[in-house]
Amino acid sequence: MEIIVYPRRYQPVVGVGMVNLGKVNRIRASGGSTMFKKVTAVLLAITALGWVGVAQAARTDIVVGMQLEPPNLDPTAGAAAAIDEVVYANVFEGLTRFGADGSVKSALAESWDISEDGLTYTFKLRSGVTFHDGSAFNASDVKFSLDRSRADNSTNAQKQLFDSIDTIEVADPETLVITLSAPNGALLFNLAWGDAIVMSPDTFDKAKTAPIGTGPFKFSRWVQGDRIELETNPDYWGTAAKLEKVVFKFISEPTAAYASLMAGDVDAFPVYPAPENLAQFEADSRFNVVVGSTEGETILSTNNKQPPFDNKLVRQAVAHAINRQEIIDGAMFGYGTPIGTHFAPHNPVYKDFTANSAYDPEKAKALLKEAGFADGFETTLKLPPPSYARRGGEIIAAQLRAVGIKTQISNLEWAQWLEQVFRGKDYGLTIVSHTEPMDIGIYAKPDYYFQYDNKEFQQLISDLTLETDEAKRAEMLQTAQGIIADDYVNGYLFQLAKTGVANAGIVGLWENSPTQANDMTEVYWSK
Amino acid sequence: MIQFLRNRRNLIIGALLCLVFIAAAIVSFFWTPYDVTTLDIANKLKKPALPYLFGTDHFGRDIFSMIMVGARTSIAVALVAVTIGMVVGVPLGLFAAANRGALFDELIMRGNDLIFAFPALLIAIMITAVFGPGALNAIIAIGIFNIPVFARLTRAAALSLWERDYILSARVAGKSRLRISAEHILPNLLNLLIVQGTIQFSLGVLAEAGLSYVGLGAQPPTPSWGRMLAESQTMFSFAPHLAIFPGLAIVLTVLGLNLFGDGLRDYFDPKLRHNRRSEAAVPLDELALLDSEKGRSIK
Numbered sequence: 056m057e058i059i060v061y062p063r064r065y066q067p068v069v070g071v072g073m074v075n076l077g078k079v080n081r082i083r084a085s086g087g088s089t090m091f092k093k094v095t096a097v098l099l100a101i102t103a104l105g106w107v108g109v110a111q112a113a114r115t116d117i118v119v120g121m122q123l124e125p126p127n128l129d130p131t132a133g134a135a136a137a138i139d140e141v142v143y144a145n146v147f148e149g150l151t152r153f154g155a156d157g158s159v160k161s162a163l164a165e166s167w168d169i170s171e172d173g174l175t176y177t178f179k180l181r182s183g184v185t186f187h188d189g190s191a192f193n194a195s196d197v198k199f200s201l202d203r204s205r206a207d208n209s210t211n212a213q214k215q216l217f218d219s220i221d222t223i224e225v226a227d228p229e230t231l232v233i234t235l236s237a238p239n240g241a242l243l244f245n246l247a248w249g250d251a252i253v254m255s256p257d258t259f260d261k262a263k264t265a266p267i268g269t270g271p272f273k274f275s276r277w278v279q280g281d282r283i284e285l286e287t288n289p290d291y292w293g294t295a296a297k298l299e300k301v302v303f304k305f306i307s308e309p310t311a312a313y314a315s316l317m318a319g320d321v322d323a324f325p326v327y328p329a330p331e332n333l334a335q336f337e338a339d340s341r342f343n344v345v346v347g348s349t350e351g352e353t354i355l356s357t358n359n360k361q362p363p364f365d366n367k368l369v370r371q372a373v374a375h376a377i378n379r380q381e382i383i384d385g386a387m388f389g390y391g392t393p394i395g396t397h398f399a400p401h402n403p404v405y406k407d408f409t410a411n412s413a414y415d416p417e418k419a420k421a422l423l424k425e426a427g428f429a430d431g432f433e434t435t436l437k438l439p440p441p442s443y444a445r446r447g448g449e450i451i452a453a454q455l456r457a458v459g460i461k462t463q464i465s466n467l468e469w470a471q472w473l474e475q476v477f478r479g480k481d482y483g484l485t486i487v488s489h490t491e492p493m494d495i496g497i498y499a500k501p502d503y504y505f506q507y508d509n510k511e512f513q514q515l516i517s518d519l520t521l522e523t524d525e526a527k528r529a530e531m532l533q534t535a536q537g538i539i540a541d542d543y544v545n546g547y548l549f550q551l552a553k554t555g556v557a558n559a560g561i562v563g564l565w566e567n568s569p570t571q572a573n574d575m576t577e578v579y580w581s582k
Numbered sequence: 583m584i585q586f587l588r589n590r591r592n593l594i595i596g597a598l599l600c601l602v603f604i605a606a607a608i609v610s611f612f613w614t615p616y617d618v619t620t621l622d623i624a625n626k627l628k629k630p631a632l633p634y635l636f637g638t639d640h641f642g643r644d645i646f647s648m649i650m651v652g653a654r655t656s657i658a659v660a661l662v663a664v665t666i667g668m669v670v671g672v673p674l675g676l677f678a679a680a681n682r683g684a685l686f687d688e689l690i691m692r693g694n695d696l697i698f699a700f701p702a703l704l705i706a707i708m709i710t711a712v713f714g715p716g717a718l719n720a721i722i723a724i725g726i727f728n729i730p731v732f733a734r735l736t737r738a739a740a741l742s743l744w745e746r747d748y749i750l751s752a753r754v755a756g757k758s759r760l761r762i763s764a765e766h767i768l769p770n771l772l773n774l775l776i777v778q779g780t781i782q783f784s785l786g787v788l789a790e791a792g793l794s795y796v797g798l799g800a801q802p803p804t805p806s807w808g809r810m811l812a813e814s815q816t817m818f819s820f821a822p823h824l825a826i827f828p829g830l831a832i833v834l835t836v837l838g839l840n841l842f843g844d845g846l847r848d849y850f851d852p853k854l855r856h857n858r859r860s861e862a863a864v865p866l867d868e869l870a871l872l873d874s875e876k877g878r879s880i881k
Contacts (some may be wrong), residue, residue, distance in 0.1 A: 310815040329816040331640065385623040385641055449641065449802045453621045464802050466715060 106315040111582040116300035117561065119573055120312055120321040122328045122441075123469075124280065125128030125303040127263035130249040131204050134212035136490055136571040139249035140325075141283055141303050143572040146187075147252035147268035150178055150231075151243050157492070157569030159247045163197070163269060164231075173238035173523050178231040184292040186255050187273045193228035200253045201233075215496065216245040218518060240523035244493070249571065263283075271296040272575050281305065285575075297563075297579035304496035309442065316342070318557055323557035323564060325573050329442060330388040336556045346390055346551040347567035348401045351488035353391070353443055355451060356484055360506040364434075369427035370543035376458040377451060383549050386446035391549035396540040397495050400550050401567070404529040406541035412547065419458040429494065431459025434483030438464060439472040443551065444486040450487070451546075477504045488551045492570050495532070498539050507544045593845025599838025603831070607653040616644035618651050619803045627821050637823040640813070645823065648805040649831050655717065655806045656835065657797070660786030662721045664779050667728020672775065674729070675736025676767060679744060680759040685719045691737065694730035702727040702785075703792055710798035719798040728782050734758045735778055773850035779842055784839030791832050807832050 103235060120212040125137035130147060144152055150164040161167075164178040184192040205217035219239035224232045235242065245251065266274045271293065272285040285301040304321055306312045309329035314323040326349075327333065336342040350376070355377065363369045379393040392400045395408030423431060438448040445466060452462045462484065467475065476482045489497070499516035501508035512535065520529045540547070553568045563578040587594060615635070616622075622642035630637040636645035674694075678687040697705070706723035712718045735785040740763070743749060752762050793799035794808030802809070814824030 203608050310818075313816060313819070331817050332819070335820060379622070381623050385621065385626065446640070450621055450623070452620060452803060453641075456619065466801060 059095070071529065092428055111323075113582060114560075115298055115580070116302070117298055117575070117580075118282075118302045118304055118320065118322045118330070119575070120304050120306050120324040121573075122305070122307055122309075122326065122329075124307075125283075125455075127276070128266045128277070128283075129259075129262035130252055130367070131254070132210050132212075132263065138139060139571040140176070140573050141285075142266055142268065142274075143249040143252070143570065144270060144272075144574040144576060145272040145301065146266050146274055147249070147254070148270050149246055149248070151247040152246070153247050153492075153570045153572070155565045155567065155569070155574065157345045157567070159243050162247075162366050163192070163399055167243070173240075174235045176233040176235070176242060177226070178233070179273060180229045181229060181292055182229055183222075184269050185290055186269055187267045187288060188255070188258060188435070189290075190255055190257065192255070194225040194231040195228070196255050197231050197253050198223045198225050199229075199256045200259070201251065202336060203259065203280045204251065211250050213248060213250040213491075216248055216251060237469035237521045238523045239520055240525070240528055241493075241520070245559075247570075265387045271507060272301060275300075279461055295510070296576050298575060303573070323555070323561055325553070325555045326519075326565060326568070327554050328554045330390050330552075330554055333388065333554055333556070335389070341559055343557050343559045343562070345553075345555045345566050347555065347565070348392070348399065349488075349551045349567045349568035350399055350491060350492040350494075350555045351490040351551030352394060352397050352399065352494075353447070353486065353488040353548045353551050353567075354397065355548060356476075356485045356487055356505045357545050358480060358484070358504075358506060359508070360480070361483055363426065363432055364483065366426050367543060368422050369428065370546075371412075372419040372426065372428075372458065372542045373455065373460065374424035374546050375422065376454050376460070377546050377548065378410070378414040379409070379456055379548055380414075381454070382447050382450050383388050385450045386443055387549070387552065390554055392551050392552070394547045396536040397498065397545070398536045399530070402493075403429055404532045406533045408536060408537050408547075412543065414457050416454075423459060428459075431461060432464065433461040436464045436484045436486075437472065437482045438463040438466050439469055440466075441488070443488060447486050448550065451484075475554060480504055480506060482545075486548070490551070492569075492572055495535055495539070498535075498544060505545055507539070507542070509538065509542065513539050590845055590849065592841045593849055596838050596840070596842030596845050599834055600842055603653045603835050603838070605804065606650045607657050610647075610650035610654050614644075614650050616647045618643055618647050618805050627817070629821075630823050630827075633799040639810070639824055640817060640821075643706060643805075645827050647792045647809075647828055648810060649807070652805045652807045652810065652828065653835070654829065655794075655800050655804060656787045656790050656832075659717060659721050659724065659790040660722075660783050663724035663728055663789075664782045666721070666725030666827070667732050667782060668775065668779060670725075670733025671729040671769070672736045672771075674762040675733040675738075678733070678738045678742055679767070680739035680763050682741060682744070687737075690733065694733050697727065697730045698734075700727075705791060705793045706789060706793055707796065707798060710793060716806065720790055720793045720799045723793070724786050724789035727789075728786070731782060732775070732826075733777065735774065736771060739771050739774055743767050743770055772848075777850065778846045780839055780843035780846060784836045787832065787835050787839065 064174045113574055121137060123135070123137045125141055126135050127133055128138060128142055130138045130142055148162045150162060151159050152162040152279060154160045158315070163181055163184065165181045166179045168177045169175070180194055180197070184286070186192055201217065201223050204211040205214065205220060219235045219242065220233055221236040222234045224234070225233050253269065254262055255267060261267070264277065267294070268460050270290045271288050273288045275284040275286045282302050282304045287296050287299045306315055306321070312328055313332050314325055316324055333344050337344045355373070357364045357373065357518070359365060359371055383389060383391040383393065393409050395402060395411050398405050423429065436448055436452055438444045448464055452464055455462055472485070476485050496516050498507050500512040515531060515535055515538070519528060519535070522528050522531060555564060557564055560580050560582045562579060562581050565572070565574055584592070605786070624644040626640050628634050628638040634644050636649065638644055639648070673819065674690050678690045679686050690831035705727050706720065706839055709723035709726065710719045744767070747767055749762060752766055757765070790799055790806070791808035791811070795808040795812045799808055800806040811825055814821070814828070818825050
């Protein structure tokens with residue numbers, strides 16, 4: 056068992072304890088057997104003082120539980136959500152950032168001007184910003200970081216964010232000018248992603264193990280396989296964080312996560328992995344359970360190039376064979392919102408397409424017959440480790456079996472899943488939650504793992520990128536949602552809920568998950 | 583009669599326990615109270631009470647039915663694995679004993695030592711990790727670590743038999759080593775092999791449960807005791823019946839098989855049958871060998 060020093064528990068006791076020691080020594084030095092009573096009295100008083108001390112001093116550290124450990128700490132060099140969940144907004148910042156409600160806020164850019172034609176963005180940067188190693192931040196750092204991320208040899212996982220950028224110029228140390236090749240209404244949104252954060256040219260190559268950013272927390276140490284520690288950055292340009300120390304502890308086993316929360320070893324689990332335990336935490340006054348929304352569209356990904364899924368009728372049959380509510384109840388214990396397309400329901404331009412693929416096993420059977428599979432067929436269902444996939448997979452297998460589709464389930468670890476399914480495209484069906492915000496654009500990539508190739512959709516998405524008018528963008532996004540829903544590209548299951556469990560004394564954790572992040576800047580202990 | 587039963591307590595209790603699970607497995611082919619592949623989410627996590635004798639799991643499946651079908655999985659995997667171990671291991675052991683000291687003998691036995699050097703479950707995990715999870719690979723994995731157990735036992739027991747006078751007379755009569763092994767050595771080893779087979783069977787049940795627990799055994803929707811245990815973990819605090827029944831099933835099966843194996847050993851030993859109390863005074867070479875082999879394989 057790991058022992059973590061909690062200042063709340065130790066600081067007051069240590070402080071009073073030193074006084075205590077002196078007094079007791081003096082009393083002892085004066086000698087005499089009646090001293091015993093006095094010593095007891097003093098000890099009692101000190102104990103009482105200690106309690107008061109405990110009650111007054113709010114803790115300034117937090118232990119945050121995460122299920123997956125990040126492979127590295129450079130958000131510009133990896134797709135793993137766990138990277139952003141540690142460093143986004145805490146260690147690294149970009150020109151803009153996401154707020155708790157998903158809105159785009161200013162970060163290292165204090166303000167910006169957009170030219171009439173929408174092609175030139177002039178960013179006014181904040182002054183007095185320093186990196187954690189003490190070096191000063193200026194516009195050339197931003198230019199370096201963005202140029203590195205959009206370079207041909209860049210390993211950035213979301214390179215398409217920078218597609219529309221033509222040139223980046225440093226006007227003066229506090230002014231940056233980005234010129235676009237075509238108008239892009241989503242530029243400020245794109246720059247808020249964790250993949251667009253700013254690093255210094257001197258330290259970027261060490262970011263994987265020792266990240267140096269501009270954020271309110273400094274990276275302190277990483278105990279591989281166990282935890283990552285951050286400490287407050289005293290030279291932060293903005294409002295300093297209230298916490299002094301943040302520990303991200305990695306607990307992959309849901310059982311262990313449960314035990315560590317109950318024992319108080321972990322203070323908060325922003326994405327608690329076992330929804331079946333939430334009722335217990337809710338009943339316990341020591342904990343707060345907050346169920347919010349995430350950007351995680353949980354879908355039954357279908358290999359659109361693998362027969363028989365290259366036949367739209369078959370995909371439609373699969374869609375009608377799925378009973379979403381049963382999956383949400385059975386796999387997620389009721390937490391989750393049904394979706395009918397690849398779009399987050401809390402987004403204002405979301406359109407409900409669930410009726411399009413309503414649960415109708417008879418229709419599914421009829422469609423299979425029409426497609427020439429009256430006796431059904433057999434396919435593979437490859438499941439990554441999260442419980443939404445493992446449990447959801449068993450339920451979907453039973454639902455598909457009811458209409459004559461036999462599935463061979465194989466449970467894979469993440470590494471195997473990435474290898475076989477995501478990169479190898481060797482699968483029929485799989486279940487995964489796509490947690491990036493506004494990621495409908497992945498359907499325009501024909502070589503993405505579900506291999507959906509629709510020229511009309513690809514044209515729509517490239518038009519969308521150029522469109523800056525909000526109303527038109529909304530309309531186009533809705534059309535896009537409709538196209539993939541009508542093509543039954545994947546089985547659309549539900550929007551993953553953010554099931555957060557935290558000690559009742561913690562204030563300021565994000566309720567929803569507009570991006571992959573555990574923003575600790577506003578978190579504090581109320582008691 | 584009562585004396586007879588008392589002397590064979592182990593055998594009888596063990597046999598009864600085994601019978602219960604074998605019967606459950608066989609019956610499950612024709613009938614289970616509920617279908618284990620049909621989910622009934624509306625009736626999830628019901629406490630043990632009629633009509634669900636052992637309650638239902640998080641998908642509303644009847645746990646009693648799952649235990650029955652799980653018995654089938656456990657028994658099938660363990661049985662085939664032990665058979666693999668016997669079919670490959672026994673001939674290897676006989677062959678090695680017949681050619682004692684020859685290069686073959688050395689090769690076979692050192693090869694066995696090599697497999698023995700790895701913890702059994704680790705080999706199984708390695709095999710399933712390389713070839714993918716599934717009941718078939720679990721069978722192969724458990725079967726492979728059974729081979730050296732049987733090979734060693736057979737060789738050691740056969741070596742002592744080769745010194746016997748009747749073997750000598752067979753050799754004098756001009757029988758080949760192969761024929762002697764098949765006609766005289768093997769029949770005299772059968773008791774020993776049956777007993778060891780029972781013990782290995784119980785280890786096979788445990789290994790299957792262990793592999794399924796870590797997700798490398800039978801894949802869903804095939805019910806498996808080990809996976810039932812694994813899935814019940816996070817729900818143990820509010821639905822303990824999810825873990826208790828598959829746990830009991832594993833414990834009782836393994837206990838039953840071990841008792842049965844011990845009982846068989848006593849039963850097959852003619853000296854013990856008549857003179858139980860002199861067990862320590864007359865150490866049988868077979869018995870001693872058996873004990874040492876058993877100790878090793880359990881480790």
